[in-house]
Amino acid sequence: MTTQLPLQAVLFDMDGTLVDTEGLWWEAVERVAGRPLTEADRPEVLGRPVEHTAAWLASAHTGGGPDATGGPSADGLAAALHREFADRVRAGVVPRPGALALLAALARDGVPTALVTASPRAVADTVLRALEALGAPEFAVAVTADDTVRTKPEPEPYLAACRALGVDPARCVAVEDTPTGVASAEAAGCAVLAVPSVVPIGAAPGRTVLDGLTEVTPERLRALAGRRLTVMSWNLWLGGTMVDDHRVKQLAAIRASGADVVGLQETGGAAAGELAAALGWHHHRAGENLGLLSRHPVVARLGDPDVGFYGAAGVRLLVDGEREVDVWTAHLRPAPYGPYGAAFEGLPADGLVAHEGARLAEVRDVLRRIAEAAGGERPVVLVGDFNAPSHLDRSDAAWPVTRAAEEAGLRDSYREARPDPVRDPGHTWSPVHPVHPEEGGRRGRPEPQDRIDYVLHNGRGLRVLASRTLVTGTPAPWPDVAANAWPSDHAAVVTTFAF
Numbered sequence: 001m002t003t004q005l006p007l008q009a010v011l012f013d014m015d016g017t018l019v020d021t022e023g024l025w026w027e028a029v030e031r032v033a034g035r036p037l038t039e040a041d042r043p044e045v046l047g048r049p050v051e052h053t054a055a056w057l058a059s060a061h062t063g064g065g066p067d068a069t070g071g072p073s074a075d076g077l078a079a080a081l082h083r084e085f086a087d088r089v090r091a092g093v094v095p096r097p098g099a100l101a102l103l104a105a106l107a108r109d110g111v112p113t114a115l116v117t118a119s120p121r122a123v124a125d126t127v128l129r130a131l132e133a134l135g136a137p138e139f140a141v142a143v144t145a146d147d148t149v150r151t152k153p154e155p156e157p158y159l160a161a162c163r164a165l166g167v168d169p170a171r172c173v174a175v176e177d178t179p180t181g182v183a184s185a186e187a188a189g190c191a192v193l194a195v196p197s198v199v200p201i202g203a204a205p206g207r208t209v210l211d212g213l214t215e216v217t218p219e220r221l222r223a224l225a226g227r228r229l230t231v232m233s234w235n236l237w238l239g240g241t242m243v244d245d246h247r248v249k250q251l252a253a254i255r256a257s258g259a260d261v262v263g264l265q266e267t268g269g270a271a272a273g274e275l276a277a278a279l280g281w282h283h284h285r286a287g288e289n290l291g292l293l294s295r296h297p298v299v300a301r302l303g304d305p306d307v308g309f310y311g312a313a314g315v316r317l318l319v320d321g322e323r324e325v326d327v328w329t330a331h332l333r334p335a336p337y338g339p340y341g342a343a344f345e346g347l348p349a350d351g352l353v354a355h356e357g358a359r360l361a362e363v364r365d366v367l368r369r370i371a372e373a374a375g376g377e378r379p380v381v382l383v384g385d386f387n388a389p390s391h392l393d394r395s396d397a398a399w400p401v402t403r404a405a406e407e408a409g410l411r412d413s414y415r416e417a418r419p420d421p422v423r424d425p426g427h428t429w430s431p432v433h434p435v436h437p438e439e440g441g442r443r444g445r446p447e448p449q450d451r452i453d454y455v456l457h458n459g460r461g462l463r464v465l466a467s468r469t470l471v472t473g474t475p476a477p478w479p480d481v482a483a484n485a486w487p488s489d490h491a492a493v494v495t496t497f498a499f
Contacts (some may be wrong), residue, residue, distance in 0.1 A: 014116075016198065086123055112165055147342040169258060172226070189258070237264065240488065273291075286305050287309065300325050303328070324378060353398060426451045426493075428469060
């Protein structure tokens with residue numbers, strides 16, 4: 001029998017999902033545009049923040065040229081859109097069929113709910129008052145376009161709602177009606193129930209598509225949350241000792257990540273055991289440098305328990321009482337460091353590849369051990385600080401370490417979730433080193449920022465739902481790091497799998 005994970009919260013989009021406002025918004029845009037809208041206009045109108053549609057209308061009025069003048073400004077059009085839409089909302093909001101009954105049922109079951117909308121606060125408040133007048137229970141949290149720097153399709157709105165609720169995105173279901181909203185929720189790591197209002201939405205791993213909300217119950221939403229595994233890779237930076245109260249801050253970061261399993265590097269020896277004891281989790285300590293934490297039971301320890309400072313160690317986990325997964329953590333040696341060869345020495349491609357020789361030998365040994373332990377069909381996750389860039393990110397050399405992992409059948413979860421390295425560079429080195437920290441001729445030069453920490457997997461029953469880097473707070477740069485909320489010189493990588 002499969003054990004379902006607890007459903008921690010349900011996160012609802014507003015326009016077109018809970019209330020039938022898509023038509024009202026369409027009318028408002030038509031009024032401001034001064035013309036009937038067509039099917040071709042939908043991508044610029046539905047599921048978009050007001051500012052996007054206003055900029056699109058302004059571009060249409062001016063011809064879009066950088067020096068165009070004479071047309072209405074985007075700010076003026078946004079204000080007009082707000083007014084027109086709010087007037088229509090106040091005139092009467094119609095809930096989508098089944099919406100009020102579902103909200104009431106979730107309230108009876110004690111499941112927290114949040115509103116996550118790309119509409120501004122003023123519009124959301126108007127809709128919320130209308131819903132409450134119709135008998136809808138109060139939302140615990142409401143996140144609007146005014147509350148995050150970036151709105152849908154970026155993950156920030158859903159991540160902000162989960163932080164406010166104190167819940168793990170991987171234990172939540174988001175209910176959405178547009179591809180833009182679905183993209184936002186999935187990027188945050190939520191399971192998604194899509195109820196398309198206008199634009200079709202296809203099914204996908206971690207996503208369920210229904211015609212509406214009338215047959216949706218809390219029990220069905222619990223089933224949609226499904227079976228997840230969230231894995232974090234984190235270099236603790238000499239055990240965290242460079243930062244004050246580092247254990248407390250490490251625990252806060254792990255809890256904020258929503259991770260079920262954490263692969264650690266640079267543990268300082270004691271970190272894995274102390275963190276596991278504080279979390280009430282299982283753990284494996286390997287040598288002076290490596291460790292793994294897991295909320296799931298460890299049924300086997302893999303690799304050499306006396307591994308040196310560099311190398312790899314693993315555990316076999318029993319997830320939800322029925323599925324075994326091997327998770328390994330690795331730390332490859334840092335010197336000579338390829339990005340320094342490129343940035344500081346101007347090495348050609350063959351010189352950069354030559355720098356990777358020792359790490360390539362190390363990763364091949366790790367991959368051999370993983371394959372021998374897994375025995376062919378077992379799901380495998382390998383995390384770690386490879387101290388090497390990815391061939392999926394950079395074209396200045398045929399970076400061989402990550403290529404060797406790919407050739408061994410391992411996939412890069414971050415690049416699966418975020419395939420564009422320009423848009424999502426995913427830098428993990430380094431949130432505290434904007435300039436080179438060492439003495440000598442390089443001191444003070446811009447530090448190469450790169451993605452050198454990974455969560456890889458073999459795809460055997462594992463599907464990537466979301467992947468992100470994690471840094472809490474705004475770390476002060478070296479050497480003034482003692483008070484940082486983030487107790488590391490690396491960003492962590494957090495990937496949520498469905499399986």
